[in-house]
Amino acid sequence: xxxxxxxxxxxxxxxxxxxxxxxxxxxxxxxxxxxxxxxxxxxxxxxxxxxxxxxxxxxxxxxxxxxxxxxxxxxxxxxxxxxxxxxxxxxxxxxxxxxxxxxxxxxxxxxxxxxxxxxxxxxxxxxxxxxxxxxxxxxxxxxxxxxxxxxxxxxxxxxxxxxxxxxxxxxxxxxxxxxxxxxxxxxxxxxxxxxxxxxxxxxxxxxxxxxxxxxxxxxxxxxxxxxxxxxxxxxxxxxxxxxxxxxxxxxxxxxxxxxxxxxxxxxxxxxxxxxxxxxxxxxxxxxxxxxxxxxxxxxxxxxxxxxxxxxxxxxxxxxxxxxxxxxxxxxxxxxxxxxxxxxxxxxxxxxxxxxxxxxxxxxxxxxxxxxxxxxxxxxxxxxxxxxxxxxxxxxxxxxxxxxxxxxxxxxxxxxxxxxxxxxxxxxxxxxxxxxxxxxxxxxxxxxxxxxxxxxxxxxxxxxxxxxxxxxxxxxxxxxxxxxxxxxxxxxxxxxxxxxxxxxxxxxxxxxxxxxxxxxxxxx
Ligand code: ME8
Numbered sequence: 001x002x003x004x005x006x007x008x009x010x011x012x013x014x015x016x017x018x019x020x021x022x023x024x025x026x027x028x029x030x031x032x033x034x035x036x037x038x039x040x041x042x043x044x045x046x047x048x049x050x051x052x053x054x055x056x057x058x059x060x061x062x063x064x065x066x067x068x069x070x071x072x073x074x075x076x077x078x079x080x081x082x083x084x085x086x087x088x089x090x091x092x093x094x095x096x097x098x099x100x101x102x103x104x105x106x107x108x109x110x111x112x113x114x115x116x117x118x119x120x121x122x123x124x125x126x127x128x129x130x131x132x133x134x135x136x137x138x139x140x141x142x143x144x145x146x147x148x149x150x151x152x153x154x155x156x157x158x159x160x161x162x163x164x165x166x167x168x169x170x171x172x173x174x175x176x177x178x179x180x181x182x183x184x185x186x187x188x189x190x191x192x193x194x195x196x197x198x199x200x201x202x203x204x205x206x207x208x209x210x211x212x213x214x215x216x217x218x219x220x221x222x223x224x225x226x227x228x229x230x231x232x233x234x235x236x237x238x239x240x241x242x243x244x245x246x247x248x249x250x251x252x253x254x255x256x257x258x259x260x261x262x263x264x265x266x267x268x269x270x271x272x273x274x275x276x277x278x279x280x281x282x283x284x285x286x287x288x289x290x291x292x293x294x295x296x297x298x299x300x301x302x303x304x305x306x307x308x309x310x311x312x313x314x315x316x317x318x319x320x321x322x323x324x325x326x327x328x329x330x331x332x333x334x335x336x337x338x339x340x341x342x343x344x345x346x347x348x349x350x351x352x353x354x355x356x357x358x359x360x361x362x363x364x365x366x367x368x369x370x371x372x373x374x375x376x377x378x379x380x381x382x383x384x385x386x387x388x389x390x391x392x393x394x395x396x397x398x399x400x401x402x403x404x405x406x407x408x409x410x411x412x413x414x415x416x417x418x419x420x421x422x423x424x425x426x427x428x429x430x431x432x433x434x435x436x437x438x439x440x441x442x443x444x445x446x447x448x449x450x451x452x453x454x455x456x457x458x459x460x461x462x463x464x465x466x467x468x469x470x471x472x473x474x475x476x477x478x479x480x481x482x483x484x485x486x487x488x489x490x491x492x493x494x495x496x497x498x499x500x501x502x503x504x505x506x507x508x509x510x511x512x513x514x515x516x517x518x519x520x521x522x523x
Contacts, residue, residue: 006044008260009035012268013052013096013238015134016073017061019080021315022334022346023269023301023308025088029331030298030340030411031267032090036467037406041494046260048242049085050096051077055231056131059217069217073099088318088327089470096242098219098234106241107234108222110287111210113246114168115223119286123167125209128158133271134231136161136209153271153307166211166221168233173282174205180281186294188277189409190341193270193297197277208233208279236280239263240289262290265409270297271307296409299343301334308346316346328469329355329516335411335468336419355516362422363461364515367476369429370454374509377438382455382481382507383448387500391453394424395460396498402464403494418464425457452503455480459503463492472515481507 011031014024028049035047052058053073062072077097085092096103114120128137132154135141142149148157178201181187181194188194211227212218218228237245243260244253262284268276273295281291300307303314322330333351336358338344374380398421405413432450437443459482466473466489477489485507486492496502 004044006046006260007035007038008046008243008263009048009265009267010239010263011049012266012272013050013098013235014081015055015057016051016053016076016081017057018310018315019076019317020084021308021310021317022321023315025084025318025330026301026334027267027269027298028085028090028092029088030335030409032088032092033331033335033411033467034265034406034409036091036470037494040463040467040490040492041403046094046243047092048094048096048239049090049092050094050238050242051081051098052231052235052238053077053097053099054218054228054234055134056212056215056217057134057231059215060131070099073097084318087322088331094242096238098238103234103238103241104219106245106247107219107229107237109246110237110240111229111233112222114283114286115166117286119169119172120210121167121169123165123207123209124163125165125167126162127160129161130154130156130158132156154309161212161214163209163213165209165213165230166224166227167207168210168279168283169286170208170279170282171205173285174201176285177201177278177281180291187281187291188273189294189296192341193273193277193295197273200274200278205278232275232279233283236275236283239266239280239292240284263292264294266292266295268295268297270299273297296341298340299338301338302343302345305345321351324519325351325355326516328472329359332359332415332468336415337412339412340409352519355519358419360514360516360518362419362426363465366422366426366429366454366461367458367479367515368511370451370458371479371509371511373434373438374451374455375511377434377447378451380509382485382503382505382509383451384445385501385505386449386452388428388449388453391425391428391457392498392500394421395457395500399460399464399494399498406467415468418461421457421464422461425454425461428457429454455503455507455509456500459486460497462489463494463497466490466492475512475515479510479512481509484508 011027035045039045062069130151210230210233213227219234221227244257247253276295284291308314401417402414434450437447462473462476485504
């Protein structure tokens with residue numbers, strides 16, 4: 001029996017020129033939500049993130065701070081990057097740093113093989129370079145500002161690089177790549193991103209300089225030790241080096257590679273699409289390896305209409321938001337508010353409004369009302385089981401819709417479907433008026449039924465929202481007594497959520513702290 005392939009998802013590896021901001025958190029949370037969701041579908045999953053530590057950009061920030069680049073990256077990774085993901089409850093399976101020997105050694109071996117196969121040759125590079133992007137720029141990527149050629153993304157002047165370098169025969173892969181995207185439209189998404197890649201490929205792609213000789217903060221080119229590899233050529237390989245690229249098939253690394261390769265999804269911001277949808281698959285094609293099943297380019301978080309970034313000092317760090325709204329509201333907000341794939345602006349007012357109406361009122365209140373009523377009317381235990389056809393059918397439809405949307409990276413569509421069900425349950429409670437039913441003992445059976453159906457709906461909501469808001473859903477799960485009467489929340493499968501009647505009669509319900517406490521209005 002062959003086992004199903006492990007679902008392998010990656011984020012970009014981020015530059016460690018400073019601490020993470022909410023743009024980095026956006027991608028990493030999205031990956032976390034999708035991988036948690038797929039684990040709850042019962043799938044085997046591998047979620048990789050990490051840091052991109054070489055190149056001039058990182059080197060210059062170390063120099064500006066008067067420390068060695070190695071000290072600089074060690075310090076930032078341990079004090080900022082790993083803790084940021086821990087505090088956002090990111091359940092990544094691995095974290096790769098490009099300064100680790102497991103990466104540098106496999107990069108050197110892989111690129112030596114590419115050279116031996118005839119895909120790498122010596123040449124001269126002269127042209128514009130943006131250190132912010134770490135990218136050799138084309139004329140169309142630049143704009144003139146104050147008489148200087150500047151980068152469209154960073155708004156900073158480009159530098160002219162003139163070096164004897166090693167080149168990769170990228171141009172040889174234009175036709176194979178065009179064929180690849182014709183035959184596999186899913187391999188680059190959304191469609192607008194694929195169209196952009198296809199027109200780039202049609203515009204005439206030249207070979208790529210893949211080494212630098214004017215600084216040494218990088219992976220040494222093994223056959224020419226005066227040079228280091230161009231940071232992107234080193235960085236893209238992280239997706240493969242982290243899972244045993246080139247290792248003996250019988251070794252641990254070799255087995256991992258077979259288990260996960262090719263990657264199912266590379267999540268990237270749209271500014272690094274070309275690297276992932278042109279250079280990276282070409283490198284893999286040259287090595288005879290399978291290309292990623294999907295590169296998905298999401299949109300940017302904007303501040304003042306521009307891409308939020310560290311270099312423009314518009315970076316907001318996650319803690320600024322989580323200190324006020326909490327971690328789960330942060331995880332919820334961006335995926336709920338912005339269609340994945342489109343740009344979106346962050347605003348405190350919008351976040352406050354959604355927190356209050358969707359999280360505190362619709363979701364948090366439903367849970368606290370139910371716990372209070374079960375305590376008051378049923379001595380704190382789930383009363384006789386019941387079935388409500390309308391709610392049960394709505395739940396089935398919700399699960400189907402949310403599963404399809406989330407697996408298709410439509411996080412907004414998935415979350416909206418689940419929150420619509422939450423609204424429907426609120427409507428059910430309002431119409432049934434259990435507080436009125438409780439006034440007459442003759443209504444006991446009806447009251448029990450209303451409370452049971454509400455509790456069952458909350459059981460389902462805890463499972464469906466668990467990948468987005470794991471800490472909150474755990475509190476809800478325990479408040480329903482489900483951790484004792486059903487089992488661990490993480491073990492509840494999406495496919496079984498809509499089987500009505502799982503909360504056993506007698507499950508002990510306890511009041512929890514408010515899931516989403518009321519917040520002061522921000523001045
Ligand atoms: O590009 N909105 O690293 P990086 C949304 N090291 N997402 C954003 C964002 C914003 N305003 N700002 C950053 C690099 N991101 C390379 C990647 S991969 C082999 C090497 C997110 O630190 C988004 O995912 O500049 C974007 O692509 C990534 O951070 C860029 O991070």
